[in-house]
Structure formats: C-alpha cells, structure tokens
Amino acid sequence: MTSRRIITLTTDFGLRDHYVAAMKGVALDISMEANLIDVSHDVEPQNIAQAGFLVASIWAFYPDDAIHVAVVDPGVGTNRKPIAVHAAHGIFIAPDNGLLAPALLAQGALQSSDGLLTHAAGVELINSTYHRTPVSPTFHGRDIFMPVAAHLSTGADFFDLGPMIEHIVCDQVSNVREESGVIRGTVVHIDRFGNAITNISGAVLPPRLSVSVVGATVVGLSLDYQAAEVVAIVGSSGSLEIAVRNGSAAEELGLKVGDEVTVSAAT
Amino acid sequence: MTSRRIITLTTDFGLRDHYVAAMKGVALDISMEANLIDVSHDVEPQNIAQAGFLVASIWAFYPDDAIHVAVVDPGVGTNRKPIAVHAAHGIFIAPDNGLLAPALLAQGALQSSDGLLTHAAGVELINSTYHRTPVSPTFHGRDIFMPVAAHLSTGADFFDLGPMIEHIVCDQVSNVREESGVIRGTVVHIDRFGNAITNISGAVLPPRLSVSVVGATVVGLSLDYQAAEVVAIVGSSGSLEIAVRNGSAAEELGLKVGDEVTVSAAT
C-alpha cells in the first residue's frame, strides 16, 4: 500500500536559494511517497509570530494525520529545543520558540498561561536515529525537522523520537484581553491585499460593535469587502480583519503587524 | 486504483499568505491523490484578463482530463455565478467574470460574439453537496471552487454540480480586429523577461509585415530573440510578441498590458 502522507512546509527560507529544495530532497530520499505541500516560504526572515499565524490558519483544512513542519529558527545552534507535538488535528514539528503556540491554542491543545500541553503529546527531538548526520549547526530544517517528518510519514513511532515534554514555549503568543467590555488584540498579519488580520476571533465579538485601530474607527461589521470605504469584517480565517474597499488597509491606514486593535460595544 | 488526477491552480492570492495552502488542504482532505499543480499565484490582484491569459496559455499542454481552477474574483460575495465548463480539452472552474473566455475561445468552445458555449457543457455551481460549508462570503476559492474540483477528480458527476448554463460572461476578452488589411490587438501580458505578449495569433500574420506599438515600429518577423535590437517574434505560446535583445521591451519601450498593437503588410 502506498501512503501519500501529507507534509506541509512553512519557512522563512524563500525560494531563491537551495534550502527548501535540500529539505525536500532529504524527505523524498527517506520516503518517495511523501506528499510535500508548501504553505509559504516567504515568512519575513526570523518572524516567528507570522509563521505561527500561518500554521494556525491552515491546519484545520488538512487531514488529521497531516504533518506540519515549520522552520523559523533564529536560535538554531543555541540550546533551544527541536520539538514535535502530536495533537488531535495534526502532528506539528518546529523549534521550541513559540511558533507552534497559535496552532495548538486554536485547537485546545495548549494552556496559554503556562505553555502546558493538554490533549496533546510533546517530545524533544534528540534521537539521532531519525536525523540526518552529521547535523549542521545552522540548518536543522534539513537535518532534524524534515527527516523526522519523513520518518513519521513512513510509520516511525512518535514516542521514539525523544523524551516527552510537558510544556512548550509560548512567549510569542499575543494574548487577547477583555476588560470592562473592551476587547484588546493585535494585528498579526498583513495579507497580499493589504488586509490587516487580527488575533481576535469572530466568535467573541458583540453583536453591535465599534473597532478602533491607529488612524481609523469603524462602526459595525460588514459581510463583504465592498460594503464601505473602510470595513471591519470576519474574514475567511474566522478572525476580525480591517480592510479598505478596492485598496490596501495597510497602506491607506498605515497599519502594520503588532498594532493594537480595540473592540467595544457600539451604542 | 489510484487516480492522480491533475488539478491546476491559477490565482491572485500570492504565496505569502495562507490562502493557497488552505485551498490545497481542502482538496487533499477530499482526495489524497489529487495532483495539485501551481500555474501561478502571482496574478496582479483582481486582474481577470491576466489570469485568463495564463489559463489560455497552459491548457493545451495538459491531459484532456485535467481540471483547471482559476480564482481571480473581485465580485466574490456578489451575484456573479461560480461556474464549471467541461470542454474537449479540460474542465475549467472559475467565477463567471470572463476569466475562462480566452481558454475556451482558443479551443473553439465559445462564441466571442455572445458568450455561447459550443462543443462544451457549462453548469452553475449551486449544489452545496460539493461545497465546503458554511461557504465564506469572501473565499469561494476554498469553499466552492476547490471542493468542486476535488470531488470531480474522484468521479463526481459533472451534471450534478448544478443547473446547466448556455452562456458565460466574456466581457474581458480583448478582441482582435482586422480592417483594410490592418490587424489591431493588444498587449495581454508582460513576462518576466519584459517581453510584451499580444493576443494576435501567429497564424493570422501576413508573410511580410510591420508591427507598431507605442514607441516602436518593427519591420519583419524574427526567428529568435537575438536577431535584432527590437524584434517582433511569434513566441512559444504561438502569439506575436515584442522583445528587446538582452533587455526588457516593457522597460525600454514603455510597453504595458492593454497597449494597442497594429500589424500591417510591409511593402
């Protein structure tokens, strides 16, 4: 039986260089049948939060046995751990630098207060049987993360990858806070169209609301991007977005990743 | 039997965001064996004509049972129809906004005068059995077009997708006109090398000719890009192109999409 197990890739390596193709070669050399799917390699260099947003935005659309590899790794070669987390909806492989927190929080596999895994198992990737050797000090994507993913895709035992861990780093998670009826979140991604995507779930919004960002206040939610000059909308990822009709909210309002967004009940 | 049915993707979603990976996840969740091939995701945002050019430029190289999904969809959420067209050389799935017209015209499956399908069957995609639910008002690529393509790839009945349609929109088609021996067309694409590709087929050119665009007139066709400083050439897509030797015609002559091109017999 062939097993076309899916392995998704999210990195900041770009596609001008040989890095991504090297990773794919390593995976295919272990498993000819691996089904490699690019999420994005255009993460801003070393932007862990952006990679975290991307992984959190795609896992729900993949089969539960998909393996998601994400490598944005400014600490490569230092003592940050390489980890894998087996959750109900996917296996996630990355450096332990907060990258996986948004995806795991979104599926209820992590406590944001202390980084405790819940309904999910974690391991530190130290069993070199599943690594490419020698491991380069600068390219764990090729030498640890991808070989581990490929071995898992061919049936390696998750718990043989290394010792179990109970907590993961979740520093990079921008928490959404609610106080006195005001919700405060942040812009976590600017998409290609210039829409500013926040970390505020559409599920927590009051029925009548006012959304404020630097340079604009919008009253009411719209159902599509054409409804007004500046719209607040629950986008396709289920989060609150700020958009400008036929234009770029990022450019026209000066929005950028990290900007605060507040939502209050409109009167 | 495994069925590695090909599904090509052409969008303006870029590869920095999660949109394309979400679409691929939806397809693979329906059919693990779908063979997803990217045409381009770098269509200029909302440029229907450019997407139409790309699809028209690639269908002929694919097997006739390939499924071509193209999503450049400024009208998403309005009353434009989502459609599929089953032609002799491929199944085409897109919003009904003119995107499919160039590909269907090129294979004789459409009348440019009134958008009537000929030797091809069309359906409006309203059977929600084949959609992802709930359908987002802003992302039919993920919720309608890709699930329909994936279900077709596993054997769904084309005529069960929705009611038949006889006409499609073909507003975006730039017609080539011939009058008094002068052929008038337009630049439909500027490629990476700066070559200006027109919608004038190499098959209709007179044996000795003069080609005029803004800023240049070229006498005679060349057989390769090195033949002269500025060349008129029938490029690999079979259309008339304007190119500059070892340079960019777009930059050096100031050519852009939409510019008029006239061809007349040279004396």
Place this chain on the structure above:
Amino acid sequence: MTSRRIITLTTDFGLRDHYVAAMKGVALDISMEANLIDVSHDVEPQNIAQAGFLVASIWAFYPDDAIHVAVVDPGVGTNRKPIAVHAAHGIFIAPDNGLLAPALLAQGALQSSDGLLTHAAGVELINSTYHRTPVSPTFHGRDIFMPVAAHLSTGADFFDLGPMIEHIVCDQVSNVREESGVIRGTVVHIDRFGNAITNISGAVLPPRLSVSVVGATVVGLSLDYQAAEVVAIVGSSGSLEIAVRNGSAAEELGLKVGDEVTVSAAT
C-alpha cells in the same frame, strides 16, 4: 507498479508567467506519475553560474535516480547543444553552456581542465522521438528538456536520446586557486538572508585562518551565525560563507556575486 520518479526543476522563468506550468504539463502528459519538485525558478535571468550553484547544492540530497532539469538558456535557438549527463548521483539535463559543471565537478564526474566527463556518460539530445514537436526555437525547456526527462522517468533508454559526447562546456566554472598558501575563490551566491556563499570548500581550509573580501577581513572560523558581528563560517552547503549577525553581509559589506575571496593562514 507506479513509478514516482523525481524530476527537479531549476530555471530563470519565474512563477508569474505560464512557462513553468507549460513545462509541467508536458511532463505530466507523458508521465502522470512524475514527481515534479521545484528547486527555484527565481534564478536571475540568464545567470548560468547561479543556476549551476543551485543544482550543485541540491543533488546530494536526492535519490541517485532523480532527474535534474535546469534551464537557463541565453543561447536557445543558436547552436549550443541540449545535453543529458548520467552520473553516479543523478541524471542531469540542461543546455551545454556550463550550467552542469559545478554539480558534476562536485561529484567527481568532470575534469575542470578540459570538460572531459569521467565516471559519467553524456549524450546530445537530438533524437526527436523524445521531443515535443514542432520544437519552438525559443523554448527548449518545454519542447526538449522536459519531454526527455519525462520519457527517462518512464524508462526510456538513456543512450537512445542521441549520440554520446565526451566533453561538456565548463567555461562558467569559477576555479578556486591556491598559491603560496593563499586560497583565492569567489562569491557564487547571495542567499535570502544576505549571506555571501563562496566556491571555497570548507574541507580545504587551514585550521587557523584569515578571510578577506572587499570591505572586511575576518580572523577565525565561527560555528554559528551569532558568534560575532561579521563571521566566516562553513555553512550548511559545506562552503565558506561570509555573514553578518542578524543582518545582511551583502548589504552591510557591499558583497556581490563574483567578488574575490582570499583565505590565508592566520598567525
């Protein structure tokens, strides 16, 4: 038996246009099971040396039966030969313009002095049975290189592709010279992070060294990118690199492809 034979692609065609998708369609029309893997399509237009570097950087990670197609082809339509080389670690298909030299040198399949193939067989691709016809004078990637690769992937006889050749062009190879204990090489690639990758192998470096490039001299090798402001490091590809901590060596030192790099013993 299905054969998911790997075909890698390295070109300067970009992903905005239809060229790469046309090549993939041609391959899949010949072999539905071809496993097409993109190395990069963002090679600087007509930069043969950069494409050569990329192919040389990835073959070692792929199975030995992988087929590597590389098309950077300023001489298309002239009398440069289309060739294939069957080496111990891969089959390589490209125009005979020096592109394949770095990969073949690296695996000991080529003599740099005169371009003689050793432990490798070469053929000139003239048997039109394996081409798409008619062959466009401007797009051999689609009409010769990819069809040949796809036919090989389904079992075509290598020696039926055309007459054997004993030498290939290796003009583009920047040789590394050593004289009086000083090693002289060049920068062959600037990666996404601005690291300047040289053609000097880490294996030939003296234990204590001084590395000089335009604008900087570095004493000693570092083990990771964080060790100092400017570091000399043997990167993941095994070659000497110049990097700037949390920055771009290319921008901050003004380095570019072709710059000379000298290594001498430090006292």
